[in-house]
Amino acid sequence: MKIMPNRLDRGFYLYQREFEQKALEVLRSGWYILGREVSSFEEEFAAYTGSRYCVGLASGLDALWIAFRILGIGQGDEVIVQGNTYIASVMGITINGATPVFVEPDEYYNINADKIEEKITERTKAILVVHLYGQASNMAPIMDTAKRHGLRVVEDCAQSHGACFQGQMTGTFGDIGCFSFYPSKNLGAFGDGGAIVTNDPKIAGDVRVFRNYGSEKRYYNQVVGTNSRLDELQAGLLRVRLSHMKELEEEKRGFCERYLKELKHPDLLLPGIREGATHIWHQFVIRTERRQELINYLDRNEIGTIIHYPIPPHLSEAYQYLNIREGSLPITEKYAETVLSIPLYNGMTADEQQYVIETLNSFQ
Numbered sequence: 001m002k003i004m005p006n007r008l009d010r011g012f013y014l015y016q017r018e019f020e021q022k023a024l025e026v027l028r029s030g031w032y033i034l035g036r037e038v039s040s041f042e043e044e045f046a047a048y049t050g051s052r053y054c055v056g057l058a059s060g061l062d063a064l065w066i067a068f069r070i071l072g073i074g075q076g077d078e079v080i081v082q083g084n085t086y087i088a089s090v091m092g093i094t095i096n097g098a099t100p101v102f103v104e105p106d107e108y109y110n111i112n113a114d115k116i117e118e119k120i121t122e123r124t125k126a127i128l129v130v131h132l133y134g135q136a137s138n139m140a141p142i143m144d145t146a147k148r149h150g151l152r153v154v155e156d157c158a159q160s161h162g163a164c165f166q167g168q169m170t171g172t173f174g175d176i177g178c179f180s181f182y183p184s185k186n187l188g189a190f191g192d193g194g195a196i197v198t199n200d201p202k203i204a205g206d207v208r209v210f211r212n213y214g215s216e217k218r219y220y221n222q223v224v225g226t227n228s229r230l231d232e233l234q235a236g237l238l239r240v241r242l243s244h245m246k247e248l249e250e251e252k253r254g255f256c257e258r259y260l261k262e263l264k265h266p267d268l269l270l271p272g273i274r275e276g277a278t279h280i281w282h283q284f285v286i287r288t289e290r291r292q293e294l295i296n297y298l299d300r301n302e303i304g305t306i307i308h309y310p311i312p313p314h315l316s317e318a319y320q321y322l323n324i325r326e327g328s329l330p331i332t333e334k335y336a337e338t339v340l341s342i343p344l345y346n347g348m349t350a351d352e353q354q355y356v357i358e359t360l361n362s363f364q
């Protein structure tokens, strides 16, 4: 049996008729940018997260850098972020000229809240909280630290649609929650897409103007903005997927509970869940000192895996200019050397999962 790490086609076929109907409806409408689908999606997604406002954007990266731009965080400012994140989190900070300051992760792969304070300087303006792999970060102490130091909080929820900390949705703790709808995310589009959520009407208004060349009224430009619009087709298709989020989340949770229960191998460390947090399982990430051996073995058995992520941002070529030497973030670097994401996707069959479990358990 051949198993791929992800199968986006399965997610499509689960609701094929609804997706196809919506696509035809949008194509036939003659209205493709900033119309009814986008405004309906914005309302529905705001309600889903429990935020007052949602503004659709062209990608998750745009959501991040536009968030920092609107908060006025750039050149000369520092933003605290976990070291083991996807590089887009860091680019969201540096596109505006701000400097990322990396903090080591905890055992749940999210920022270690106890290690934030020691990194705060007079230049620190914000904490970017990433809810990595789909699990909510430790928000109570993070928000407490931010309040005591007067810092802004931006949340990178690109992997955490629907994940909660103490019953509250990720994306609603800080000033701005940033989402991606890249096809592989838990709420995925069929192309690129993103959004911010916020409870602040001024922030929502500013982002709305900024995403459309700095204009809300056609040809009246208030500021130098950008073009970052969620399009009607993606918004319509996202509305279909959003209406099934509960089932999709439950299905993935079921798969992961099975992995947690049935994977038994002394060399594989399974993911844990923080008390008070929920995990929506964007990825099921294990850790092993024998990673390359395991990848080769799974490869021979036609099971695909992905490493999220093999090179931490501070060691990537793009960020050599930060001059952060190897060895300065030992936990982050250790994770980069040992993490592995095993197959997980909506529409996975019980047989497929059985095969992955048996193969992993038989790793010699």
Ligand SMILES: *Cc1c(COP(=O)(O)O)cnc(C)c1O
Residues within 6 Å of the ligand: 059, 060, 061, 062, 085, 086, 088, 089, 130, 156, 158, 159, 180, 181, 182, 192, 193, 194
């Ligand atoms: C996917 C992702 C992004 C970027 O989203 P895009 O829509 O691809 O621009 C940002 N941060 C994290 C943690 C991500 O996983």
